[in-house]
Amino acid sequence: MERHEAIVIGGGLNGLTAAAYLARAGVDVLLVERNEVLGSAAAGYEIEPGFHMSRFALGTMTLPARTVFDLELRKFGLNVVQLDGGVSLMPDGRYHASYRDGLMYRRELARHSAKDADAWTRFRRDMLRANLSLARALSEPMKNPSRRSFSALRNLLGSADRLAAMPSDDMQDVLKIWTQPCADFLDSYFISDVLKAHLAAKALGGTTLGPYAPTSARFLMNMFKAESEGANGGAPATVLAIGGSQAVANALAASIEANGGHVRTEAEVTDVILRDGKARGVALANGEEIHAKAVLSDLDLKRTFLALFPWKDLPKGFVERVGCFRMRGVTAKINIALDALPQFSALPDDCPALAGGVRAVLPMADLDQAFDDWRNNMPPREPLVETLIPSMVDRTLAPHGKHVMSVAVHYVPETLHDGAWTQARKDDLADLAVSTLAAHSVGLKDRIIALEVLVPPDIENEVGLTAGDFEQGEMALDQMFFNRPMPGLAGYETPIDNFYLCSGSAHPGALETGGAGAGAARRVVSALGKSAAAKRGLTP
Amino acid sequence: MNDDTDTTISDGPPPFDNEPKAAPSDDTMIAAIDDGPTPEPVGHVDLAAIDAVTQADPALFENENTKPPFSRQVMTTPLHFYVASESLTNLWCHWNGYTVAQCLTSIEDEYAALRQSAALSDISPLVKYRISGPDALPWLRRFVTGNLETLLVDAIIPVVFCEDRGFVVGDGMLFRLGDNEFRLITEETYLAWLLDSTIGYQVHIEDVSTTLAAMSLQGPLSCTILAEAGLSGIENLRPYSAHWFDVAGMPVYVSRSGSSGDLGYELWLDPDDAPSLWLRLLAKGKPFGVKPGGFTLREIARVEAGIPRAGVDYLGVFSAIDPQSVLTPYELGFSALVDLEGAHFTGRDALRAAKAGAPRHILATLAVDWYQPLRFTAIRDASSIVGVVTSSVFSPMLGINLAMATLNPSAIVSGTDLHVEAEMRAELSLQIVKVPARIIAGSALLLPARHLVPAPLGMRP
């Protein structure tokens, strides 16, 4: 019988990251993936012969630079480029372009408002400060405050003291960014509606909150990652992996195998083998059983516990608590092959920011309307559309002169209030999104060679993300930090011994791609009693 | 959107009308200013555009006519062409987004002119704000830390301004142009903070940087040269005061100010007039040995004079990411610019506490006795690193290195054995040397002529 030290179920970026860190720490790890290709939501495909693109995700590179460095992904073929931060187009034809260079960006901001050009300095400072304190919080393992242990209590009392030592202005700054509505927060810095619409769209696209909802301001700081930090105070950059997100998955797999781990695709796990209430391995769909001392799941919380286990083996009340975990799809994906590069009439010729993606953004009230449509299970009447044409930079993706365009439509509900997602309604959605873009780009429709629409239920079926939720559980305050996936389960452990959650449903979730994988790997290495030397191979 | 044509050809009407526009309807903002004594061409361009859009919110304007930020253009000052024609070196650098001359001839020659005769530099990239309105003075009282009682019309004072917690936002020179009209000259832009702090006041603030050219004539013969150029009575202009002069039909606002530590003047005028004044000063000054100077010369002179530069020697509180990197005026050596006893100003309560407490950093000028220019790495005392160098120059006049540095307070305890680590590089060999350093109280170089009234006149070389 096949036997490993650890098994990772699912080859999404978190699962791959977990396996790669485990392999580096000397753990004999096997990663099993149901599909033919690795990457899960990051997987790529050929939409038409010769047109390669990320099928589900937009296709930007989100893995932190630290992970790329730790796992030597550059050595395993990953090539990352930094681009300007893209262009936002308002329905009335005005636009805002994000330049990485601070001097250029200042001139762009001054085009909207001289005051905003200056206010940007302070906004950026506040975002970077907030991100620094968040990064500090993420670098420590999350403790369960409810577990009655001396260390947990000491931890809590320590944070109480740290909080108390903060000047109250600083504390209010923290509270503001974590609790205010995005729109109010932006209003306290800026006056240009174009700039505010751009920032709100960039921050809120893919989240389950609208611009007027409390606690939506915090998504603004997620844009200011170290990887996307512009030069001399410019706008955050778009980061792209050459070869698309599939290339990231491939590099991770190469890293796993180079460190003695194993990766197996087309192997679907049907059950986790339990003995004496402890996980002992997995059973595959083909009847094969593989044993291991530790099993990690890269599936979301609901899929993990509602599909891999008989409910009777779970503690009383646990299934209900899993059921309360909110997972809601918000994004539809449209993949398009184009026979030429679209031109955007509002933009000046050769705008370098174009490569970083084009957004059709909405004034704040309309953005909120799109959000409310989503809450009411309606397709958005005016959609927030985000696109990326990676073939502008990565020429290997499409035949010469032709392009692939990755389109994300935000605030698209998983279920409709008046029936199911039929092909006709999917086509309507695609038509709406393409028309929205075509309003800025005459002739776009005529350039389309091929088009595929994936609404949240499609994403659920194809990738296995419950409700089509890319974040594997809403990133709401009550489902973050020690509450992720639920209070009492913050440390990647589960009620089943030897069974760990390493997916985005675990802390830090969507705050950091691969973060949950790295954290779970650290937890498993210490559980397996690996030597201190091996542990040092992991990021602190 | 389409107007990319060369605007220097002036057959038709210019794309922007530089004539002052009629006062906008909101007379509270502009009233009482128009009867000022001067035809100063201030930038009503933006204001008019704004008022049409947003009822006098000076900050909100959409100017779709400008070239896109990425277009291949050199951002130049109104004097650029004339400065460029003096450049023998083709050395350029960046100042506030503008391309300016780093050095035009040789730094030795320029420096010699500055200290023996006079040097003329283009200082148009400085940021210039016009502050006006019925509440301009009360607003400024609350905005800057200093006492403004002595700021009469045509007077100038150095100012520093803080946020609520007493940390420095920036510093600059404040000119009083009229009863209710002021000009603030700064190194960096502060428009957001300026406008945010106008709540509760009837005050109008606009950035007039692009509509006002400026040049600086510094050196022992600067007064002589200006007199020669036709500014009669210039010698009677007192330090830190200013006056309007008519120079060959051009209205020029001349202030006796500058950052060289010596006698010097700064001249403020319409960008259209700037080139002819520049040429005139060079021509009239030629017999006296005047030289055009570049940015490096300005840097050397200001470090010699002990003047810190915002964004280089200290970070304004709104740009410093690390909360530990922000400084109070006391830590920056601006104590003299703080008046805790007068009217309330932003940060006063915090500064009272800061004055009583111990400083966390001190910005000081260090003299590093070495006869060649050095590149500094760290400042150490006997045991540890005690500070960082933020600017360093070799002073040709003193023959030593000067550095502006932020030091731990422990470093300035008398008797501390300070030294600076410097790298000496010769082709492929690199040597780290330790050079003793001493803290200079005040400025390294201040020349008495800067105080004299009347200013020394007619000293022919």
Next chain:
Amino acid sequence: MTQPDHIYDVIVVGAGHNGLIAAAYLGKAGRRVLLLEASTHLGGALTTAEVSPDYRASTAAHLLEALPRRIEKDLKLARHGLRYAVRRVQTIALDHDLNHIMLSTRRADIDILRRHSAADAEAYAAYAARMKAYAALLGPMLHGQLPSDDAQSVARRLRRLVWRGERMGPERLEALMRQLPGSIGDWLDNTFETPLLKGALALDAMLGNAVGPYEAGTALTSIGRQSLRGLSGGPHMVEGGLGGFIDALAAAAASFGVVIKAATGVKKILVDHGKVYGVTTHHDETYEAPIILSSAHPRETILNLVGAKHFDAGLVKQVNDIVDTGVTAKLNLSLDGLPTIQGLAPHGYNARFLIAPSLAGLDDAFTAFKHGNFASDIPMEVTIPSVADAPLVPHGQHVMSIVMQYVPYSAEGGWEQHRDRLVDRAIETFSQYAPDLRTRIVAGELMLPPDIERKFGLANGGWYHGDMRMDQMFAFRPTPALARYATPVEGLYLCGAGSHPGGGICGLPGEYAAHAALIRGGRGR
């Protein structure tokens, strides 16, 4: 020269309930207090007036639900005429199918709930107990005195919170950790199944706040409201309407020697060398005192009464940025008889009725509100004060007092064209439960958020002098530098709802500000 009778120990600006309470406490402590009010009547938005000739009702707010018993006793309000028409008013969620739910843990009421859902009947007591435990845990933080502004005191307070939280046990603590940052809607969805129960509990928690039931922070709001009710004993109906409460407060204040001058608006608070020394009124009279408490909105106090020049620029911007959102409208109806609420026992008419059939309905109403509309079914809180307080109206007649939730400040195209439709919708909404209401109406008055702004000077028609949001609470209300009532101007204190713990007719800002002024302001005569 100021006349001697124009010199006081303390001047309190504004005779809203917080101003009255602050003045009364200061008077009680022996200070010579002058209380100045711009309007001819005291109490601000708490007032009883005629809806139509001979029909009287509370003009805006209509229940006293958060006034701590302590204040009532300290100020001897009962002796000064505070009478309750109904103590601990029952709350009834009206049901289309006539199984009205009484929000209480009494067995008879739980039995009615069982008709909707047996599971909910089981869960309700546990929910109520849990709510009570959370209120006990967080109450001191939500509306107790703030710790003093040094790291040690704050740390001590936070450490105590951690200890007490741990003592609740892991199960309750875990539930709290999950619920506290979340929404009341999710919490109720995870607890109950009856739409009416969930809708009513959510409306009860959010009434007056411009937030939706599924928005983060509403769980905290609801715990806060619960704990305030704990201090007051529940919502009470005051004899003579809330004007009766104000009369009692004014009598109490007068008994402590407070000089109350109505129709005397303060134009400026006078400051010299960073210290207050008096006020000038709109009649250009000057009154002097070394201590001044302002119960006006912090923005009004800082920017207009004192002037921006006495404060730091950042503070002024923060005060200027305080968000006020009007979300409620008030409809008072004069009736020629008691409308028949179907399925309601005769003794039930002196209750407060909540109309919120479901969370989804509330959420729809909130969505409409956000976009400048109002829902066709308007969530509302209704009382018929004349049932227990007959002197309000002519014999046999009644008044109905309706607080409508989710009515926006501005309606598309202006309120004039929507006013009648709103009244019609409100009457129609209640008529679903009392079909004869329409026939009984003889007159009525509607107070929209802009009316409330105009009449009571409440910005945007928001009732709280700054929305009760997480970043505008605790030591951040109204701003960190102003949170402990004292201001950077010596002798100037804020004592209105804009200060901790905020709005909701609890009187605590007035009480705490008076204490702060007594401690920092030294002794009086």
